[in-house]
Amino acid sequence: xxxxxxxxxxxxxxxxxxxxxxxxxxxxxxxxxxxxxxxxxxxxxxxxxxxxxxxxxxxxxxxxxxxxxxxxxxxxxxxxxxxxxxxxxxxxxxxxxxxxxxxxxxxxxxxxxxxxxxxxxxxxxxxxxxxxxxxxxxxxxxxxxxxxxxxxxxxxxxxxxxxxxxxxxxxxxxxxxxxxxxxxxxxxxxxxxxxxxxxxxxxxxxxxxxxxxxxxxxxxxxxxxxxxxxxxxxxxxxxxxxxxxxxxxxxxxxxxxxxxxxxxxxxxxxxxxxxxxxxxxxxxxxxxxxxxxxxxxxxxxxxxxxxxxxxxxxxxxxxxxxxxxxxxxxxxxxxxxxxxxxxxxxxxxxxxxxxxxxxxxxxxxxxxxxxxxxxxxxxxxxxxxxxxxxxxxx
Numbered sequence: 393x394x395x396x397x398x399x400x401x402x403x404x405x406x407x408x409x410x411x412x413x414x415x416x417x418x419x420x421x422x423x424x425x426x427x428x429x430x431x432x433x434x435x436x437x438x439x440x441x442x443x444x445x446x447x448x449x450x451x452x453x454x455x456x457x458x459x460x461x462x463x464x465x466x467x468x469x470x471x472x473x474x475x476x477x478x479x480x481x482x483x484x485x486x487x488x489x490x491x492x493x494x495x496x497x498x499x500x501x502x503x504x505x506x507x508x509x510x511x512x513x514x515x516x517x518x519x520x521x522x523x524x525x526x527x528x529x530x531x532x533x534x535x536x537x538x539x540x541x542x543x544x545x546x547x548x549x550x551x552x553x554x555x556x557x558x559x560x561x562x563x564x565x566x567x568x569x570x571x572x573x574x575x576x577x578x579x580x581x582x583x584x585x586x587x588x589x590x591x592x593x594x595x596x597x598x599x600x601x602x603x604x605x606x607x608x609x610x611x612x613x614x615x616x617x618x619x620x621x622x623x624x625x626x627x628x629x630x631x632x633x634x635x636x637x638x639x640x641x642x643x644x645x646x647x648x649x650x651x652x653x654x655x656x657x658x659x660x661x662x663x664x665x666x667x668x669x670x671x672x673x674x675x676x677x678x679x680x681x682x683x684x685x686x687x688x689x690x691x692x693x694x695x696x697x698x699x700x701x702x703x704x705x706x707x708x709x710x711x712x713x714x715x716x717x718x719x720x721x722x723x724x725x726x727x728x729x730x731x732x733x734x735x736x737x738x739x740x741x742x743x744x745x746x747x748x749x750x751x752x753x754x755x756x757x758x759x760x761x762x763x764x765x766x767x768x769x770x771x772x773x774x775x776x777x778x779x780x781x782x783x784x785x786x
Contacts (some may be wrong), residue, residue, distance in 0.1 A: 393429040398478050399439045404470045405432045411462035411472075416714040417455050425452040428462035428472055435479050445486050453479060454487050455488055455725060457718035457732075458606050459681035473686075477605055486609030488549055493607075493723045500599045506568045520620070547581045554687055560590040560665075561656065562619075562627035566638050567599035573753045576634060579780035586736050586783065587660045592628045602641040603719050613641075621645050632656050634774070636682035636689075636752055637719065649755070654775060658696045665699075668782040674704035675778065676745040676770075678736070678759065680752035681714050693751055694773050700782050708739040717758035722727065733762050742767040 411428040412418050418427040425434060431453050437443045453476070460473050480487060489497075500506060551557055561584060569577055581591045598620045601613035620642070624631055632653040633639045642650045679693055696741055697703055716722060716732030737759070740748070750756040756772050763770055773781075 397439050397481070398705045399435055399475060399785075401471055402436050402439070402475055404468045405429065405466075406468050407433075410467065411688060413641075414461040414712060416457060416459060416461070416716070417728070417773070419713070420728065420731055420735075422454075426455060428456075428470075430741055431456060431476070432470070432472075438483075439479075445483050447488075450483060450487050450782075453729060457681070457714050457716070457721050459714040459718070460685035461681070461712050461714075464685055474527070477608075477610065480606070480608035481610045487608060489607075489724060493720050496534060496720055496723065497604060497607060497612075498608065500567045500603055501616060503514070503596050503598070506571045513623065545593055545595055547593070548711065549585040549588055549590055549747045551588055552557065556588050558588040558628040558660075560592060561722065562592040562594070562624070562629055562631050562685050563653070564600075564624065564631050564633040564642065564650075565593065566633075566635060567597070567695050568753065569597075569634055572612050573634065573758060573774075576753070576777050579774070579777040580634070580657075582780050583657055583666075583776060583783070586666055587664060589660075594623055594627070598623060600641040602635075602637045605641065606719055616640060617644065621648070624648055624650075628636075630656060634753065636680055636687045637754070640682065640686040652687065652692070654692050654696050655774060657779070658692065658699070667784045667786050668700040668779065669702060669784040670702045671704075673746050674706050674744045675747040675749050676706040676708075676740045676742060678708065678715065678740075678748055678750045678755060679711060680755045681718075683751050684708065684712070693749065693775055697749065697778065699779065704744070706741055706745045708736070710735070710739040713739060715755050715758055717752075717754045719754060722758050728759065730762070733758060737763060737766050740766075742770060746770055747778065748772045749778055 406430055409429055415427050420426070424430040434453055438445045438449060443449060456476050458473060458476060463470070463473050466472070549557065554693055563577065563580065565577060576584050584591050599616045600620050601616035604616065605613035624645070630649045630651050632651055633642055636652070639650070639652055675697070677693055677697070683689055683693070694705065697705060713736050714732055715736040716729035719727070722729035746767065748759065748763065748770055750759060750772055751774065756774070760772050763772065
């Protein structure tokens with residue numbers, strides 16, 4: 393008997409087409425095969441051996457960014473994200489990735505792999521490839537050869553009385569946080585200390601496996617998640633993550649207390665308010681697809697930013713449009729990523745703001761490659777960093 397297909401849930405799709413206007417690649421290409429409905433039809437045809445898994449068909453499917461806008465509108469509750477991950481896993485050997493993407497996936501799976509990748513990618517040939525991919529070597533103020541900051545493993549708060557200490561937390565920085573997001577980590581530690589929490593951060597943290605999960609390497613993803621669990625089992629207090637994509641992956645670990653760092657800080661601020669200086673200008677807010685559609689934290693960014701009294705938040709006129717980063721999709725398909733980013737940035741009125749708030753490091757890095765064309769002075773920062781900047785000790 394033929395083995396049961398793991399793609400049978402594609403049959404839940406009734407082909408209504410409600411997902412089409414929600415899909416960023418359909419908006420970009422205006423082609424049915426670049427829509428969730430079209431991709432489901434292709435997956436079914438390939439799975440049932442009606443058409444071969446040739447390059448053209450696989451390319452349409454692999455263009456998917458995994459934003460999951462389609463899942464939010466689907467009346468049949470098709471688990472599209474699960475299906476696209478499963479399809480990529482089954483046909484991983486046939487889906488060709490650029491050398492930089494393959495190198496990234498391999499290095500991320502290793503201890504300190506991202507740190508090692510920065511030195512590898514600074515070599516002339518690979519540096520040119522990263523520039524073509526629109527990745528970190530083009531980000532103002534971030535170079536692949538910059539010295540990497542070393543973090544302490546424990547940050548005790550300087551409290552005037554020991555009884556002021558409210559507890560302790562541990563930070564999950566994953567594979568790239570200490571390399572590419574050290575500012576957010578430092579600002580988070582500062583705020584958590586102000587809220588009277590001691591902070592722990594283990595060295596040599598493993599990747600959570602999210603990037604492999606969404607790029608056809610489910611077995612590697614499971615192994616990395618297991619490695620992260622072994623490390624986090626030793627963590628003190630609640631485990632706070634920064635990346636929404638990492639958060640979705642970590643939340644599979646039911647026996648651990650895993651929270652978005654924004655949620656934890658917001659809850660603490662409600663119980664123990666801190667003073668923040670009034671802003672001098674509005675801020676623009678970009679919310680990642682993983683925040684909106686995977687973690688489903690609808691109002692969290694607004695609630696957290698509104699802890700700063702009088703702050704005006706400039707919204708995108710197309711908030712559901714993906715910026716094009718899509719994990720490593722900006723490396724896989726740089727032209728697609730740049731086109732979507734241009735549309736996303738054009739949806740903001742940057743005449744009112746000199747700061748863009750972004751809740752995801754992948755989005756932030758991608759946005760920095762092009763935002764200077766809209767406002768050369770604008771800063772891109774995490775909401776936690778904005779609160780740390782506005783903190784006003786009294």
